[in-house]
Amino acid sequence: MKVNTIMTNQALPVAIIGAGPVGLAAAAHLLERGETPIIFEAGAEIGANIRQWEHVRMFSPWEYTADRATVALLESHGWEMPPKDTSPTGRDLIEKYMQPFAQLPEVRQHIHLNSRVTAISRRYIDKMKDTNRESAPFVIRVQCDDGSEEIIEARAVIDASGTWHSPNPLGSDGLPAMGESSHQAHIYYGIPDVQGKYQQRYANKRVMVVGGGHSAINALLDLVNLQDSYPKTCVTWVLRTTNMQRIYGGGSDDALPARGQLGIRIRTLVEAGRVSIAAPFRIRKISTDETGVTVTGETPQGFETLQVDEIVAATGARPDLIMLRELRLALDSSLETTPLLAPMIDPNIHSCGTVRPHGEAELRHPEKDFYIVGMKSYGRAPTFLLATGYEQVRSIVAALVGDWEAARDVQLNLPETGVCVTDWLSDEISSVAASACCGTPSENVATPVAVQEVVSLNAISLSSTKPQPVDSQTSSRDCGCDDTCCT
């Protein structure tokens, strides 16, 4: 990679951080407008985050997972869209859509793989300086795979770096549980490929899945499939909430049928005893001995432990903001998204995930010509959909080329979610509901055990976290949502 010599702002490219689906869509919109993108991808291949869950089938059909400008450029080279009403796996999305796009001659010259952006600032201007700030080009520090560093200049920056590589920890307070960092060998963050390369890691093991979103449900369904071939595989689902209606989601009312099916399938398996539930169970400590991993959690009955072999942490993700430290950002204090976007997507309020169309205006930061888009634009909110990201970058690119009418004309036709899955935010607390594991009790059964005697937990006071009784739950609607967005 070459450091670009000092150029006038307009001659500089627009930098895109991340060659995920939204970063590539930003490139397509820039090319369509006659602009020059420069795309930095930390991974050795495009779509590095999606490759970690490539075995998972998406709930959105192709109609909602492909971007218009990207499709237009692909089609100009003879590409054909897969059937619109079928849903791709993560691998399909890469191999049938993102990779063909990235390989187009007019695109591939702009993509830099193995190029991790580590910091961004303005030329000669630190965060405190006002003078000439808006006219100064961005300077972008890029670390290459050989350890060398480059400085690249750009006239605007679109951060589409996602959040998948920055998972939430297991502690229910948002901090790592005690012992979490020293027991990483037993924890997988995300959705392991249980049927494929991780089969032996989980076969006939006692596996705990933590989290109440679609990622957790996908992991649970895969583990139950593994039980068919390895019947001693024992699956325990740990949740902070007992509002299962909310976890199971919209079911047959979900406008994305594949997503509704996830909730229906897991509910059936729970009711059949293939998955045991420990809820509410707020993880405080992880330790190991010769019998395996001991997970200590707080329940209405006090501290209890679960004995397992492996933990799958499907607890969502959060934006990594360190590389943006030198930029002037305006971030919502809770969600870490822009203040205008936050109330539209706050899962505390909009547990159904419905979102009004939004674009450049809602994503603007005090730092002119810098935008966070895609999954990362939602901060800690888990309800992002690709169709939203594609409209974000269309609007932002229009603004960057001065087409303000198009930038403001934001349109988004998203399916109603009908889903209320935001486990890591829920406050509902009730009693432990731990049913028999794997249908029949066995030596593998992960049964919560009252362990009042181990409640020292390094002398942390626990009295301030007394759970509420189950009848103080506030779900006011049939779907389990406690807000008014479900209609």
Ligand SMILES: Cc1cc2nc3c(=O)[nH]c(=O)nc-3n(C[C@H](O)[C@H](O)[C@H](O)COP(=O)(O)OP(=O)(O)OC[C@H]3O[C@@H](n4cnc5c(N)ncnc54)[C@H](O)[C@@H]3O)c2cc1C
């Ligand atoms: C299991 C799963 C299923 C999903 N299913 C759907 C679905 O059905 N429908 C839907 O609409 N959405 C779905 N989503 C949500 C969302 O659409 C995806 O997370 C999508 O991948 C987000 O795209 P993105 O481009 O914003 O980020 P990502 O796909 O996460 O891409 C970010 C890219 O940036 C790179 N990067 C990160 N940091 C740096 C850095 N410092 N420098 C350079 N590069 C960097 C990463 O390597 C990565 O390639 C799903 C998400 C998951 C996890």
